[in-house]
Amino acid sequence: DVKVTQSSRYLVKRTGEKVFLECVQDMDHENMFWYRQDPGLGLRLIYFSYDVKMKEKGDIPEGYSVSREKKERFSLILESASTNQTSMYLCASSLAVANYGYTFGSGTRLTVV
Amino acid sequence: AQSVTQLGSHVSVSEGALVLLRCNYSSSVPPYLFWYVQYPNQGLQLLLKYTTGATLVKGINGFEAEFKKSETSFHLTKPSAHMSDAAEYFCAVSDRGSTLGRLYFGRGTQLTVWP
Numbered sequence: 001d002v003k004v005t006q007s008s009r010y011l012v013k014r015t016g017e018k019v020f021l022e023c024v025q026d027m028d029h030e031n032m033f034w035y036r037q038d039p040g041l042g043l044r045l046i047y048f049s050y051d052v053k054m055k056e057k058g059d060i061p062e063g064y065s066v067s068r069e070k071k072e073r074f075s076l077i078l079e080s081a082s083t084n085q086t087s088m089y090l091c092a093s094s095l096a097v098a099n100y101g102y103t104f105g106s107g108t109r110l111t112v113v
Numbered sequence: 114a115q116s117v118t119q120l121g122s123h124v125s126v127s128e129g130a131l132v133l134l135r136c137n138y139s140s141s142v143p144p145y146l147f148w149y150v151q152y153p154n155q156g157l158q159l160l161l162k163y164t165t166g167a168t169l170v171k172g173i174n175g176f177e178a179e180f181k182k183s184e185t186s187f188h189l190t191k192p193s194a195h196m197s198d199a200a201e202y203f204c205a206v207s208d209r210g211s212t213l214g215r216l217y218f219g220r221g222t223q224l225t226v227w228p
Contacts, residue, residue: 042221
């Protein structure tokens with residue numbers, strides 16, 4: 001069964017810590033995406049990548065960075081975690097065609113205290 | 114950028130009743146259309162999608178959606194709700210011809226099913 005795997009389901013970090021959220025897909029997909037999900041705001045795109053070592057800012061990139069050193073892995077980095085980054089983080093991957101849609105990971109619920 | 118509107122952030126129905134979740138998009142060129150479902154503390158799962166051909170699309174768990182170009186809509190329906198349908202539902206679109214395949218999501222509709 002094809003999968004997008006996020007390394008942690010629940011994470012608690014302290015303010016100011018550097019946080020790494022990892023995402024791995026086994027479908028040889030070109031595109032990978034990071035979203036955050038907050039009640040009433042839906043899914044908001046943080047960053048995406050359409051190839052190894054390539055990255056593009058989404059709608060809310062501030063306070064985040066990403067890394068894609070290998071095709072199957074896309075990491076989201078919170079350089080200095082803040083309480084307003086407490087959220088559900090969702091990773092997704094897709095083929096490089098518009099009619100495929102996404103395959104999502106199970107999400108990481110991050111709490112910053 | 115695409116815009117997707119889901120009318121009603123919360124919808125409540127009784128078990129056995131019709132489910133209707135509304136979705137409208139803004140593009141003048143009909144996009145590809147998707148519905149996803151999210152159960153508590155999980156990621157999103159594809160319910161169904163419309164890309165071309167028949168405008169009535171059937172998906173998993175008895176759901177279906179109809180693409181209506183004249184109304185720029187892609188409403189999701191299920192004839193008879195089940196308790197297990199309680200979840201959050203997201204409508205999404207992507208631009209035809211795009212090689213990125215980025216999806217633009219609505220804000221979601223929380224479906225509650227009463228016994």
